[in-house]
Amino acid sequence: MDNPLALKLSSFTDLSGGDLAALDAVIGTPILRDAHSDLIQDGERPEKVILLLRGWACRYKVLEDGSKQIIAYLVPGDLCDPHVFILDAMDHSIGLLTDAALAFISRDAIIHLTDCCPKIARALWWSTLVDEAVLRHWLVNLGQRDAFDRVAHLFCELWDRLRQVGLKEDDELEVPLTQEQIGDTMALTTVHVNRVIQRMRTEGLVSIKRKKIRVHDLPRLRELCGYDPSYLHLRRRSQL
Amino acid sequence: MDNPLALKLSSFTDLSGGDLAALDAVIGTPILRDAHSDLIQDGERPEKVILLLRGWACRYKVLEDGSKQIIAYLVPGDLCDPHVFILDAMDHSIGLLTDAALAFISRDAIIHLTDCCPKIARALWWSTLVDEAVLRHWLVNLGQRDAFDRVAHLFCELWDRLRQVGLKEDDELEVPLTQEQIGDTMALTTVHVNRVIQRMRTEGLVSIKRKKIRVHDLPRLRELCGYDPSYLHLRRRSQL
DNA sequence: CGCTTCATTGACCCAAATCAATCTACGTGG
DNA sequence: CCACGTAGATTGATTTGGGTCAATGAAGCG
Known part of the structure; x- marks a missing residue:
């Protein structure tokens, strides 16, 4: 398909x-x-x-x-x-x-x-x-989570959404966004996004290849930021 | 009705x-x-x-x-x-x-x-x-506006929404919310909400009567925070 | 090869958070 | 009618996550 x-x-x-x-x-x-x-x-x-x-x-x-x-x-x-x-x-x-x-x-x-x-x-x-x-989930992110958790949540969400449409067969996520765009999404400056991603990199969670961010260790990222994908409602209601 | x-x-x-x-x-x-x-x-x-x-x-x-x-x-x-x-x-x-x-x-x-x-x-x-x-508007508020503008936008929005359902005939808005609830809405602490409202009070924009916040000077509040109600889509699309 | 777009780093600053008391107005039971 | 408890509002002192400013790399491209 x-x-x-x-x-x-x-x-x-x-x-x-x-x-x-x-x-x-x-x-x-x-x-x-x-x-x-x-x-x-x-x-x-x-x-x-x-x-x-x-x-x-x-x-x-x-x-x-x-x-x-x-x-x-x-x-x-x-x-x-x-x-x-x-x-x-x-x-x-x-x-x-x-x-x-x-x-x-x-x-x-x-x-x-x-x-x-x-x-x-x-x-x-x-x-x-x-x-x-x-959208509601993003509002909660901006309102209540710190910079690291916000960016991590974004990566986790994109992973799940891309998998749903068949664009993710491997176990890595390539994010085609600039750090400025990530900042405009999660209400952070480019500088701070960079520092957050540095931290993710030193902790082995992501890496940068050809200007693209790659997420390797999704399970640990999920755990660190408390990600719960239920808001994506990926499962259909049982009786339908 | x-x-x-x-x-x-x-x-x-x-x-x-x-x-x-x-x-x-x-x-x-x-x-x-x-x-x-x-x-x-x-x-x-x-x-x-x-x-x-x-x-x-x-x-x-x-x-x-x-x-x-x-x-x-x-x-x-x-x-x-x-x-x-x-x-x-x-x-x-x-x-x-x-x-x-x-x-x-x-x-x-x-x-x-x-x-x-x-x-x-x-x-x-x-x-x-x-x-x-x-919801999108709130996201923009949390992401891009400072504390004063966030709270002011909330008051302006509530004013328009209540007028739409006929609950506002006078020129004042009574907000039945605690400062803590306003804080939970706009992602601010109670302390900071209080300071923002103090400022609005000393500038004659709002007053407190019996623990209820009353907004008097809506026009100036709107202007101060750059409020534009078009996102509420109060006017119907012309050709419908 | 020189632009241009991104990423990166360091020094410093500030809006808002945190912590910690008070203060105030009610409401309630005695 | 009043002492007391409680929810909410206020205020002050202090801290901090993230912003701002200002350079400096680094990669891709016409």
């Missing part, structure tokens, strides 16, 4: 052949975009739903004083706001962190998809609820 | 008489509960959707080390997670901050309501998207 959305939704529900075909149909020809371009900007009115097929993106908000907060990461298989048409205008931007392949899905196609395939509708709901749970 | 949910949804869409009747029907006899009790706890599986009719509640998460983060406030008219049945278990708790009146709505009643009344279904969707926008 090379449709990361289908793969992600499958981790929640059993999709039929028809469901899978419907999910493939909405994608069409992938559109390629370069890193650092914005998919949609704060204040714009979205006309399409964006599905990320390859690469990484993020939601972010820039304040008047120039400070920036990354609000969420989008990885392959993530669909931004299937029901965003209801609102008037975006209250944040979505930008690409890497080169990416995208599918732009029209409002009508989304409506058709959910009307035809109740399982998909339900699975998209689930996905939306998980996105919200992740 | 004494149904705060109907009032809230009306601010987004025009509800018919039938819609209003349907919304009244799901409420039934309000249930009274005392402050400080939990409506649902972390790890439990919700069986009913909770509608808050009177009083204040909050979502919160307690960490292993005992620290607590308030994740959201629920005020009259707020419905928690209309689609929470999809998930396996709660990843946070919901507790009452004041004495309250509630309606517990069954899963079937929610499904019936949304199946019969497409306008209500859409308005509930809108409400869910606004909740998520508020």
Whole structure:
């Protein structure tokens, strides 16, 4: 299966052949975009739903004083706001962190998809609820945890999310983020992110290869920061 | 109109008489509960959707080390997670901050309501998207703003949300929260919240009457903290 | 080879935390 | 009616995690 959305939704529900075909149909020809371009900007009115097929993106908000907060990461298989048409205008931007392949899905196609395939509708709901749970978890991170635990939690979460869409077969995680981006995510300065990662490195938890951070020792990282992945709701509700 | 949910949804869409009747029907006899009790706890599986009719509640998460983060406030008219049945278990708790009146709505009643009344279904969707926008805004607050601005933003938001459900006719806002609760919300210690509020008091922005904080000078508070309420999406999308 | 983008390091600073008392207003039982 | 207990608000002294500022590497690239 090379449709990361289908793969992600499958981790929640059993999709039929028809469901899978419907999910493939909405994608069409992938559109390629370069890193650092914005998919949609704060204040714009979205006309399409964006599905990320390859690469990484993020939601972010820039304040008047120039400070920036990354609000969420989008990885392959993530669909931004299937029901965003209801609102008037975006209250944040979505930008690409890497080169990416995208599918732009029209409002009508989304409506058709959910009307035809109740399982998909339900699975998209689930996905939306998980996105919200992740947001709540980030809020708890920023509010209550120190710098080390914040960064460690981020790595643990990305590990689990990438594994869910089949992008992690090995036992290492490669993080394609600059230390500045990690800082904008966890509300730390580049300098401090660097010091945290230094510490992780001297403790043998991560290493740097070609400017990319690699996480080796996930079990110990999890234990050190008290990570509990239940908020990702990776298991489906038993009776469904 | 004494149904705060109907009032809230009306601010987004025009509800018919039938819609209003349907919304009244799901409420039934309000249930009274005392402050400080939990409506649902972390790890439990919700069986009913909770509608808050009177009083204040909050979502919160307690960490292993005992620290607590308030994740959201629920005020009259707020419905928690209309689609929470999809998930396996709660990843946070919901507790009452004041004495309250509630309606517990069954899963079937929610499904019936949304199946019969497409306008209500859409308005509930809108409400869910606004909740998520508020959460994103809080994340930006915790990550990028200093103590004064965080507390000021909270007051401004509560002002707008209460006005939306008809609980604010005068030009003052009474905040029924302890300084400790404000601290747990904005990730500050009680001591520091107190100092921030002292400052607001000496600058004539708020006052304390009978242990309740009262906000007088909203315009200046808004200006001082750079508050922009667009994230609450109080205006409906024009063409709907 | 010179840019440019990231990563790294050191010296110093500050907003907010911590610790530790008070103070105040209620509410309650006697 | 009052002494007492308790939750919450205040205040002061001190500490600290992380920020700020300012260079210095180091790798990739046109």
